[in-house]
Amino acid sequence: MCGIFAYLNYNVNRERRYILEVLFNGLRRLEYRGYDSAGISIDSSLSASLSRDPNSPLSLRVPPLVFRQEGRIESLVKSVYENVAATDLDLEESFCAHAGIAHTRWATHGEPAPRNSHPQTSDPGNEFLVVHNGVITNYQVLKETLVRHGFTFESETDTEVIPKLAKFVFDKANEEGDHGVTFSQVVLEVMRHLEGAYALIFKSQHYPNELIACKRGGPLLLGVKEFSEGIAASSFHDFNVLKNGKPKELFLSSDANALVEHTKKVLMIEDGEVVHLKDGVVSIFKFDNDKGKNCGALSRTASVQRALSILEMEVEQINKGSYEHYMQKEIHEQPESLKTTMRGRLIRGGSCKAKSVLLGGLKDHLKTIRRSRRIVFIGCGTSYNAALAARPILEELSGIPVTMEIASDLVDRQGPIYREDTAVFVSQSGETADTLQALQYASENGALCVGITNTVGSAIARNTHCGVHINAGAEIGVASTKAYTSQIVVMAMVSLAIAGDTISNQERRDAVIDGLYDLPNKVRDVLELDQEMKELAKLLIAEQSLLVFGRGYNYATALEGALKVKEVALMHSEGMLAGEMKHGPLALVDENLPIVVIATRDACFSKQQSVIQQLHARKGRLIVICSKGDAASVSPGGLCRIIEVPQVVDCLQPVINIVPLQLLAYHLTVLRGYNVDQPRNLAKRELLNELFISRLRLLGQVILMMLLLALKVKAYVERPQVNRDEDRTLLRTLQNVPPVEGPLEQEIVGQSAGEQTGGWQGEGVLNEETPSVLLPELAQTQLELPVNPANTEGNAGLEERPESPISSSRIPLTEVALSVSFISVRS
Numbered sequence: 001m002c003g004i005f006a007y008l009n010y011n012v013n014r015e016r017r018y019i020l021e022v023l024f025n026g027l028r029r030l031e032y033r034g035y036d037s038a039g040i041s042i043d044s045s046l047s048a049s050l051s052r053d054p055n056s057p058l059s060l061r062v063p064p065l066v067f068r069q070e071g072r073i074e075s076l077v078k079s080v081y082e083n084v085a086a087t088d089l090d091l092e093e094s095f096c097a098h099a100g101i102a103h104t105r106w107a108t109h110g111e112p113a114p115r116n117s118h119p120q121t122s123d124p125g126n127e128f129l130v131v132h133n134g135v136i137t138n139y140q141v142l143k144e145t146l147v148r149h150g151f152t153f154e155s156e157t158d159t160e161v162i163p164k165l166a167k168f169v170f171d172k173a174n175e176e177g178d179h180g181v182t183f184s185q186v187v188l189e190v191m192r193h194l195e196g197a198y199a200l201i202f203k204s205q206h207y208p209n210e211l212i213a214c215k216r217g218g219p220l221l222l223g224v225k226e227f228s229e230g231i232a233a234s235s236f237h238d239f240n241v242l243k244n245g246k247p248k249e250l251f252l253s254s255d256a257n258a259l260v261e262h263t264k265k266v267l268m269i270e271d272g273e274v275v276h277l278k279d280g281v282v283s284i285f286k287f288d289n290d291k292g293k294n295c296g297a298l299s300r301t302a303s304v305q306r307a308l309s310i311l312e313m314e315v316e317q318i319n320k321g322s323y324e325h326y327m328q329k330e331i332h333e334q335p336e337s338l339k340t341t342m343r344g345r346l347i348r349g350g351s352c353k354a355k356s357v358l359l360g361g362l363k364d365h366l367k368t369i370r371r372s373r374r375i376v377f378i379g380c381g382t383s384y385n386a387a388l389a390a391r392p393i394l395e396e397l398s399g400i401p402v403t404m405e406i407a408s409d410l411v412d413r414q415g416p417i418y419r420e421d422t423a424v425f426v427s428q429s430g431e432t433a434d435t436l437q438a439l440q441y442a443s444e445n446g447a448l449c450v451g452i453t454n455t456v457g458s459a460i461a462r463n464t465h466c467g468v469h470i471n472a473g474a475e476i477g478v479a480s481t482k483a484y485t486s487q488i489v490v491m492a493m494v495s496l497a498i499a500g501d502t503i504s505n506q507e508r509r510d511a512v513i514d515g516l517y518d519l520p521n522k523v524r525d526v527l528e529l530d531q532e533m534k535e536l537a538k539l540l541i542a543e544q545s546l547l548v549f550g551r552g553y554n555y556a557t558a559l560e561g562a563l564k565v566k567e568v569a570l571m572h573s574e575g576m577l578a579g580e581m582k583h584g585p586l587a588l589v590d591e592n593l594p595i596v597v598i599a600t601r602d603a604c605f606s607k608q609q610s611v612i613q614q615l616h617a618r619k620g621r622l623i624v625i626c627s628k629g630d631a632a633s634v635s636p637g638g639l640c641r642i643i644e645v646p647q648v649v650d651c652l653q654p655v656i657n658i659v660p661l662q663l664l665a666y667h668l669t670v671l672r673g674y675n676v677d678q679p680r681n682l683a684k685r686e687l688l689n690e691l692f693i694s695r696l697r698l699l700g701q702v703i704l705m706m707l708l709l710a711l712k713v714k715a716y717v718e719r720p721q722v723n724r725d726e727d728r729t730l731l732r733t734l735q736n737v738p739p740v741e742g743p744l745e746q747e748i749v750g751q752s753a754g755e756q757t758g759g760w761q762g763e764g765v766l767n768e769e770t771p772s773v774l775l776p777e778l779a780q781t782q783l784e785l786p787v788n789p790a791n792t793e794g795n796a797g798l799e800e801r802p803e804s805p806i807s808s809s810r811i812p813l814t815e816v817a818l819s820v821s822f823i824s825v826r827s
């Protein structure tokens with residue numbers, strides 16, 4: 001995964017030093033996406049002055065400057081300033097208009113080296129420059145063709161074909177007499193030849209002070225900051241904000257993190273869109289693969305209109321504040337992140353005193369889920385562990401068998417997934433390649449696909465039938481912490497929602513809901529163990545290995561605690577099922593190997609006591625996590641090191657128990673001198689693989705066919721006085737096609753916030769304090785939903801809300817087909 005960023009100032013004077021700093025800062029915000037090399041391009045002096053006259057001949061222009069450096073962003077910054085000093089480049093020179101681009105890389109094609117860093121260039125004169133996030137799958141074929149046309153390549157990247165192709169297209173148009181070929185026409189033609197998943201930003205000497213961004217997969221946002229008077233008051237529905245040509249600064253970024261310090265007015269660029277920034281105007285074109293094909297001419301696609309959204313994210317969210325590291329900040333943020341995860345979703349009190357949960361993105365699908373033959377949790381790493389922690393409560397409350405699948409393993413084995421299954425995809429980023437691949441597989445096999453993700457508009461949010469955002473806020477540390485606890489809480493709420501209002505388990509449901517309300521405070525209490533965990537870390541600093549034993553609800557805690565220790569502290573650590581101890585692991589036990597045993601109060605407590613006895617008998621060096629007041633019961637001879645944690649309802653205890661282990665991993669890492677936020681060899685999201693990309697194209701066609709079929713059956717589904725859920729299941733059985741309920745309704749009945757950002761219907765209906773990264777304009781109209789003040793008190797800040805209204809305005813079906821004809825994924 002890589003990060004791309006661009007900054008364009010129009011009719012606003014900016015010095016070169018300022019432009020450089022904006023670009024560097026953008027990269028710093030994106031560094032978590034990859035950090036083995038980086039690069040930028042800015043204008044040189046002469047090219048800048050001549051750029052004021054776009055008619056000046058190219059031969060008179062000086063190519064833009066390109067700086068590329070191996071290593072982290074700070075190595076790039078250092079090398080740029082060294083270069084500036086060596087070449088006497090004037091940092092105070094002011095530009096009334098200027099377009100700069102930047103890239104942070106996580107190598108896929110070619111080792112980290114300046115030649116493989118971006119911007120990649122068309123030629124020594126840098127006529128076209130490109131920064132790229134994603135993978136071009138047909139680059140070999142394109143490369144061979146371009147080589148035949150005289151191009152020489154200097155990198156091993158898949159990206160280099162793109163600027164070269166742009167130059168080829170531009171030169172060809174000019175040779176054929178089309179001297180007026182526009183930048184967007186060139187890029188649209190380039191896109192027509194590219195296969196894969198990508199987000200791209202182009203800069204060109206031929207089009208000074210212009211930028212083009214486009215994407216097919218890969219997130220990309222445009223930020224707009226205007227300077228003219230009265231703009232602050234302008235409406236987001238006013239398309240003129242993008243069209244008025246007034247002084248402004250424009251930003252392009254892979255992530256909202258890099259925009260929020262400049263502006264909150266953003267546009268989520270959608271797949272297949274080409275965004276042209278020129279003369280203070282933003283033009284958006286929809287890429288249509290068929291247009292211009294075989295007609296020999298460059299396509300002249302009509303522009304489309306889009307309105308801006310407002311970013312509901314504060315700069316503090318992306319700063320470390322008083323913390324030294326993001327991981328530390330995110331661990332300590334958990335009381336708040338859990339509150340925002342639950343806000344507006346728990347319903348307590350009211351006339352009937354009923355307690356329940358409301359999950360807008362799921363409520364229309366609950367009946368289908370309840371009728372599933374099986375629920376399959378699918379995820380990787382921490383997300384898988386979170387699902388494992390939630391499995392027992394889901395099984396208990398739903399009565400439906402729940403199985404677990406590590407995404408890559410499911411795909412490797414092509415494990416059985418059926419139409420009658422509900423497949424739940426758990427992913428913080430919503431962009432993990434293995435999970436997306438499993439999603440494609442489950443979708444092909446006809447399962448109802450449910451997403452649980454932290455990322456609005458991510459590939460999982462867009463390509464599942466329904467789902468729930470965890471709303472944990474931006475997680476920047478590579479090691480997932482607050483997302484893990486929020487995922488467990490969301491899955492506990494999903495279990496409650498599926499359980500419905502059956503009388504038999506009402507008491508249990510009430511206890512879980514009470515536990516949820518109280519959880520943020522309990523997490524605040526357990527965070528007080530910080531110093532104690534630091535002391536423990538000091539004792540373990542030189543260890544080679546750490547075992548963590550858990551069972552029942554806390555088997556997942558053992559796996560996740562061990563994962564945290566190994567990934568950031570770079571210490572070997574294994575999470576183990578305590579029930580398996582005597583079937584092998586016991587052989588490892590001696591007086592040297594530190595072992596953490598999780599023995600908080602639940603149905604497995606006495607079994608864990610017995611495990612402790614056995615380990616103790618073999619002189620095990622034990623650290624026991626137990627409920628407050630249980631020290632004597634778990635450490636009879638007082639020989640174990642005890643960590644006492646607050647007790648909560650059993651199914652939520654994993655949320656509490658993981659916190660000391662997160663703190664331990666954090667302190668161990670700092671004490672051992674390793675990088676906490678960017679552990680060796682790891683970036684936040686893994687890369688998309690090529691097989692997946694090609695298969696996604698196929699899936700796009702399948703879904704398009706499904707939609708056409710869905711439109712045909714729509715009349716049947718919508719006939720009066722008929723249970724739609726039942727009909728859909730019936731139709732699925734009769735037609736032998738995958739379920740279509742979610743996308744059909746989601747795409748046709750449009751304009752909820754979730755829909756606008758490619759999410760789930762109902763999930764976009766947010767209340768005032770919803771911390772979702774993007775709160776698009778139509779969600780804002782729903783901020784005034786009545787909240788029952790009587791019920792918001794004493795609820796740990798969590799609010800009730802009435803049932804979510806969903807807008808029923810419709811969007812044209814042609815747009816539906818277009819928007820799904822490219823299945824979006826990111827790398």
Ligand code: F6R
Pocket residue numbers: 380381382383384426427428429430431432435478479480481563567684685686
């Ligand atoms: C560990 C960690 C990873 C991720 C895994 C899945 O701290 O972050 O194990 O959990 O790569 O990522 P998501 O949740 O984004 O699908």
